[in-house]
Structure formats: C-alpha cells, structure tokens
Amino acid sequence: MKQKIRDILGKHGGLPVPVETLADDADLYAAGLSSFASVQVMLGIEEAFDVEFPDNLLNRKSFQSVDAITRAVSSLVGNAEAAE
Amino acid sequence: MDMQTSLLDRLFDSGLLIDTGVEGLYGRSGAFEDVIARFERLIDAFGGADGAEAMRFPPGMNRAHFETSGYMKSFPQLAGTVHSFCGGDADHMNLLQCMEVNGDWTKDQKATDIVLTPAACYPLYPTIAKRGRLPAKGGLYDLQSYCFRHEPSNDPARQQLFRMREYVCMGTQEHVTEFRQTWMDRGLEMMAKVGLDVTIDVANDPFFGRAGRMMANNQRDQNLKFELLIPVTSAAKPTACMSFNYHQDAFGAKWGLNLENGDVAHTACVGFGLERIALALFARHGMDIALWPAEVRKTLGYQD
Numbered sequence: 393m394k395q396k397i398r399d400i401l402g403k404h405g406g407l408p409v410p411v412e413t414l415a416d417d418a419d420l421y422a423a424g425l426s427s428f429a430s431v432q433v434m435l436g437i438e439e440a441f442d443v444e445f446p447d448n449l450l451n452r453k454s455f456q457s458v459d460a461i462t463r464a465v466s467s468l469v470g471n472a473e474a475a476e
Numbered sequence: 477m478d479m480q481t482s483l484l485d486r487l488f489d490s491g492l493l494i495d496t497g498v499e500g501l502y503g504r505s506g507a508f509e510d511v512i513a514r515f516e517r518l519i520d521a522f523g524g525a526d527g528a529e530a531m532r533f534p535p536g537m538n539r540a541h542f543e544t545s546g547y548m549k550s551f552p553q554l555a556g557t558v559h560s561f562c563g564g565d566a567d568h569m570n571l572l573q574c575m576e577v578n579g580d581w582t583k584d585q586k587a588t589d590i591v592l593t594p595a596a597c598y599p600l601y602p603t604i605a606k607r608g609r610l611p612a613k614g615g616l617y618d619l620q621s622y623c624f625r626h627e628p629s630n631d632p633a634r635q636q637l638f639r640m641r642e643y644v645c646m647g648t649q650e651h652v653t654e655f656r657q658t659w660m661d662r663g664l665e666m667m668a669k670v671g672l673d674v675t676i677d678v679a680n681d682p683f684f685g686r687a688g689r690m691m692a693n694n695q696r697d698q699n700l701k702f703e704l705l706i707p708v709t710s711a712a713k714p715t716a717c718m719s720f721n722y723h724q725d726a727f728g729a730k731w732g733l734n735l736e737n738g739d740v741a742h743t744a745c746v747g748f749g750l751e752r753i754a755l756a757l758f759a760r761h762g763m764d765i766a767l768w769p770a771e772v773r774k775t776l777g778y779q780d
C-alpha cells in the first residue's frame with residue numbers, strides 16, 4: 393500500500409524532491425506539498441484504491457506524511473489490506 | 477426564505493433597489509449610493525493614514541491574468557466570462573434569424589480577452605509583480621471594484637454584481653498578519669459606530685466540488701480566512717460583510733511577488749462588501765435614513 397501511495401504522490405504531489413528521498417514520517421508540507429496538490433493526491437488515491445474520503449478525513453493532517461495517508465486509507469479499505 | 481423575500485420587497489417598495497428582472501442584478505437609488513459613499517468615507521477615516529496606494533480597475537480583468545490566478549480550479553461555478561459576436565455578414569444573418577425564432581443565439585459568441593472581475597484584488601497582483609521587487613516597507617494598496625459572482629438568489633445580500641472595497645498588504649508573514657489583525661479590530665469598531673451587531677468567525681471560501689471540501693477544511697484548519705458577520709436577512713444566519721484573508725505566500729509565489737531581499741512575499745487582503753453593509757444598515761435601522769439613530773447619522777456625516 394505504501395508503495396502505491398508513494399507512486400501517487402510522485403504523480404500528483406508536485407514535490408520539488410523525489411518521493412523516494414522522503415521518509416515515511418517526513419512532513420510532506422514541509423517538503424513542498426501545496427494545498428492544491430494535496431487535493432490532487434486525495435483524488436488520485438480515491439481513484440487508485442476505489443475509496444471515498446469522508447469529510448472528517450478531508451484535511452491537511454490526513455496528508456501530512458506517507459504514514460498519515462496510509463493510516464487514512466487503511467481506515468477506509470479495512471484492516472486486512474492495512475496489514476500489508 | 478420568506479424573510480429574505482420580504483427584505484427585498486421592502487427595498488424595491490422603498491425604491492432603494494431597482495428590480496431588473498434578474499435575481500441578484502439590481503439598480504440602486506441615489507439614497508442607496510449615498511450610504512455606500514458615506515461608508516467608504518468612514519473606511520477612509522480609519523485607513524487613510526496608512527498611506528495605501530489607491531488604484532481603481534474596471535469590473536473586467538485580463539483573461540490571461542484570470543487564467544494564471546487559478547480561479548477556475550477553485551470557483552468555476554462563480555466565474556463570468558465576456559463573449560462577443562466576432563463573425564461576418566453571413567454569421568450576422570444567422571444570428572438574427574436565430575434570435576427571431578428565440579433560438580440559442582449565444583452559442584456562437586466568442587470569448588474576448590476580458591473576464592468579469594471576481595474579487596477587487598485580482599487585477600492587482602500581476603500589476604505589482606510587473607514593477608519588480610517590493611519596496612523595503614512592503615506594499616499597501618486600496619482598491620474598489622464591482623465584482624461578479626454567478627450565484628442567482630433572491631437574498632438581497634447575495635448579488636451577482638456588487639462592489640468590494642479592499643486593502644491589500646504585501647510583505648513578510650508578520651507584517652501582513654498584523655495588518656489583518658488591525659483591520660479585524662477596526663472592523664469591530666467601525667460597525668459599532670454605525671449601530672450594527674457583529675461577530676467575527678473563522679470561515680472558508682465556497683470552493684467547488686469534493687476537492688473543494690478539502691480546500692475549505694484546510695483553509696479553516698489554518699485560520700486563513702475570517703469573516704465579520706452582521707444579521708441582514710436572518711439573525712440565525714448572519715451575513716459576511718467583511719472578510720480578512722491571509723494567503724500565506726500562495727499569491728506571492730504564483731505571481732512572482734518578491735520582497736527587497738528576494739524572499740517570496742506573503743499577502744493578505746481585507747474586503748468590505750459595500751452593498752451588504754448598506755443592506756445591514758437598512759435592515760437594522762429601517763428604510764428611511766432620516767429616521768436612523770442620531771449617532772449613526774452623525775458617524776456617516778448626515779446633517780441633522
């Protein structure tokens with residue numbers, strides 16, 4: 393799941409640095425993720441994982457780091473896949 | 477709904493607003509315009525000493541600048557573009573025939589280089605960027621323009637063409653957030669002087685769609701937008717009559733606005749919804765300005 397999320401970040405995140413150089417817990421906003429790009433990442437993840445973020449997860453915190461995104465997506469797709 | 481219609485009806489009946497047959501598109505009487513002019517003088521009295529550079533743009537902006545602004549990413553539903561007939565004689569004949577039979581004659585209209593201004597500050601950023609780096613003390617600008625937002629409504633406080641007075645500040649984060657706080661304090665003081673009950677609350681712009689939900693939540697989480705709310709058509713849902721916006725360095729980066737040392741400028745703007753403020757005054761004090769409280773009349777410079 394994390395790799396898939398990283399791929400989406402690479403495609404939609406508009407980050408000035410390669411995603412591979414960022415740790416799972418690195419602050420993506422500090423790394424240059426803009427507000428608008430975070431929305432593109434959100435839409436990319438919804439499509440890739442066939443999920444829909446509820447209102448309470450549609451915020452900056454959910455997209456703060458690869459770990460944070462993984463937690464959010466895990467809560468949406470169920471625990472089985474989250475164990476990956 | 478009924479209350480909104482009734483305020484609108486009272487405004488029509490008293491002649492303050494003039495019905496055009498389109499929701500949110502109204503004429504204004506001389507008395508209505510005079511209230512706005514007087515309130516603008518009150519704004520000048522509070523902000524005049526700050527030394528802002530005044531500029532007035534017409535209610536249309538350069539389409540290329542509008543495109544760069546990213547407005548269509550966030551508010552496609554509100555934008556208005558200016559289209560014109562650009563054909564020859566044969567096209568003209570077709571146009572007239574189409575109109576004759578009440579067909580859709582607008583479908584062949586071509587986009588011009590002009591888009592209706594969505595907020596008074598939009599034409600400012602490219603104008604300032606063209607000048608080069610900001611002066612050491614930052615930039616402060618005074619703007620006023622009719623603005624267009626496509627949101628037809630029978631709420632007189634939600635008009636499609638309305639005036640926005642703005643001060644825009646460019647500089648460091650500390651500088652522009654202090655500017656914003658100063659105007660929040662001044663806003664409270666000004667509205668108290670004209671007898672209006674106000675609250676200030678965190679707010680978000682009406683971003684479009686599901687992506688917009690997230691942009692709105694982000695904006696609130698970061699306290700980027702505040703509104704000064706006054707009851708106009710409803711006490712339960714007061715109307716935003718001023719907004720206080722901190723754009724971080726988003727506009728600075730987008731337009732290439734740089735400080736004297738080369739850093740990207742932060743920007744903030746404070747907007748007055750002039751029609752909304754006038755409507756709040758009429759809703760609160762009545763349709764007859766001669767009967768408004770003496771204190772309010774005095775603040776606005778009416779002779780007794």
Ligand SMILES: [Zn+2]
Pocket residue numbers: 595596597598642721745746747
């Ligand atoms: Zn503005």
